[in-house]
Amino acid sequence: MKNHNRRTYNVFFNTHTVSGITISVALFVCFLAGAFALFMDNIDNWEGNIKNSGHHRNIDYERVLEVTKNEGYVLDDRTISIRNVKGKEPYISVFANAAPKQVLDSIVVEEVSSEPNSFATANISLRIDPNTYKIIKKDADFTIESVGNFLYQLHYFNQVPYFGFYVSALVSLFFLFAIVTGTIVHWKKIISNFFTFRLRSSLKNLWTDAHTALGIIGLPFQFMYALTGAFFGLSLLIFLPTVALIYDSNQNAMVQDIFPGRIANYEALNVPTQQRSNINNLVSATLDHFGKDDLDNLNVSISAYNDKNAHLSINVSKHKLNNINSMGYRTYRLSDGILVESKEIGKNTFNEGFLLTFFNLHFASFGGYFLKIIYFVLALITCFVILSGVMVWLEARNSKKYAHKQRFITNVGAIYLGASLGLFPAIALFFCITKVFPLEMENRFGHMSTVFFLFWLGYTVYAFFLKNFHKINKHALLLAGVFGILIPILNGLQSGLWPWKSLSQGYSDSFFVDVSWLFIGSICLWVGLKVKRLVAHKKKNPKKHAQTKLDVAN
C-alpha cells in the first residue's frame, strides 16, 4: 500500500470509529424502537382490544365547522384541516394556524375600545367526538397515550422536550457519515470478505466479519434510513434559505412545489362571502370517485374559509394498493363547487411523487405486511451491526497496548451494551404492564412510562456493575423471553382475547401481536438458555488489571 492510501485508510477508519461509537446507543434506540413503531397501529389496536375494521366513518364536516365556530373561534380566511383519527378513542381532529393578519386587523378595528379577543384568533387544535360532536379536548398537543405511539415517539427521542427530535436527526446524519466512511474503509474487501465468517479464530475476527458482512447486506436499507431520518429533522436547514432567497419569503409557494396539493394553498381575496357549496357533498363525491374501500387516510382542508377564493382540498391515500405513491387528491373552489385540481391515485407528476416516495420508504407504507416484516428484520440486523461495531471497538482495545485504559473501556462497553440490550426487555415489559395496570388509574400512562424508563435505567446500572458482556447479553435475552411469553397470557387474562379466540372473533391485531411476542419470546428464551461462548478465551495479558471481566466474557 502506498503511503497516501495508508493515510486515507487510517483517517477514514478513525472517523468511522469515532462517529460510530459516539452515536451507537442513540442509533440503536432509533432502530429498535423504530422497528416496533412500524407496527404502531397494530400495537395500539392490541393494547386497546380494538376490533379490526376497514370501515370508513363518515364525518359531518359542516357540523364540525359549526361546533368549532360556536366554541368562539374566528374561522375567516384561515386554512382549516379536518381529519378522522382511528384508535382506542377515535376522534375528529380540527387544526388551523392562527388567523391571518387581515382578520386580526379587522377585529382590532371593530373592537377599538376593548382588547382584541386573542383566544378567538389563536391556533386551533381540537379533538371532537365523532358520535356526539362535542369537543373532547382543546389544545390537543401530541400527547402519548399508547404503547405503539410511545415507541414511535421514542424512535426520534420525542420524550426529550424541544431538542430530542433534532438530536435524532443529527444522529441520523452521523450515521450517514459512518456508512460512507465505513464503506470506503471496507471497499477493497467488499467481495472477498463478504463470504468470510471466521467463527472460531478470535472474537475480534468474529465481530469484524459479522459487522462488515451484515453491514454490506443492509447497506441500501441503512443508507435510505440515514438519509430520510436526517431529512425529517434537518430539512429546515435547506428550507429556510431556499424560501428566503428563491421564493422571496413566500413559504406557500415552496410548499406547493415540494408537496403539491397536500394542503389547499389559496390566498384570500378579502371578499367575504357566506355563499358556498356544501362540503359534505363534495367530500362524498370525491370518495365515490376514489372508492371507499381500503381507505387509509382522508384529509380535508379548507383554505381562505368564508372568502370568495375559498378552496376545499380532499386528500386520499390507500396503502393497500401496494403502490409507492398511493395518494390522490381533488381540490374544489367552494364558491361554485367546481373541480379545480385533481390527481388520480398512482399517477404522479415529478413534484407530487418525489418527496412522498421518501416518506413512504421511511414508513414502509407501500408493500403491506410482508414488506413491514422485511423492514423489521433489516432493522434488527442494523441493530446487530451497531452492537457488533461496539464489540469490534472493545475487542480491538483488549490488548497490552490499552492496558492502562482497560477499566475505562470496559465501563463504556458495559454501559453501551446495557443501555442497548436493556431496551429490548424494557419494551417487552412495557407491553406486559399495559395489561396489568388498572384502567381507571390516575395518570396511568405516565406511571407506565416511568416503569419503562426505570427498568431501562436499572438494566444499564446492572450491566455497569456486572461488567460481564456475555452475561449482560444473556440476562437481557432471558428477561425479554420471559416478558415476551407473559404478554399473550396477560392479554388473555385482562381482555379474554386469548389467541385461540381473538382471530375468529375478528381481533386480528390482538392475535398477531400476541403470537409474534410468543414467537419472539420463545426464541429469546431458547437462545438465552443455550447461548455459549463461541471462541475460547485466550489469555493475552498476564498483568493484574487485564483480568477484568472483559476477558471473562470471552
Added chain:
Amino acid sequence: MPANRKYLLQTRLGRTSKVLAAILGSLVASIMVHLVLAFWIGRTYMVPISMMTFLMLWIAFMVFVYWIKKPWKAWVLLLSITVVCAGLVFLAKM
C-alpha cells in the same frame, strides 16, 4: 487494529478545525451549491430534489474534508465554493 495514530492530525487546533469544516463549512457550501442549482435548473424541479441531495452533498464534503490532509486546504476549498456560489446567487437575484 485501531487506526494508526501517526496518520492522524496531531494538533488539537487542527482536529477542531477539521470538525468545524466538516460540519459547518460543508453544510454552508452544500446549501449554497443547491441554491445556485435551483436558480439554474429551475426551482420547480430542483427544490424538491435539493431537500434530499443537500444532505448527500454535505456528507460528500465531510468526507472530502477528511480526505484532504491539511485543514486549511479544506477550508479554502469550502470557502471558495461558498463564495463563488454566493456570487452566482447575487447575480441571479439582480
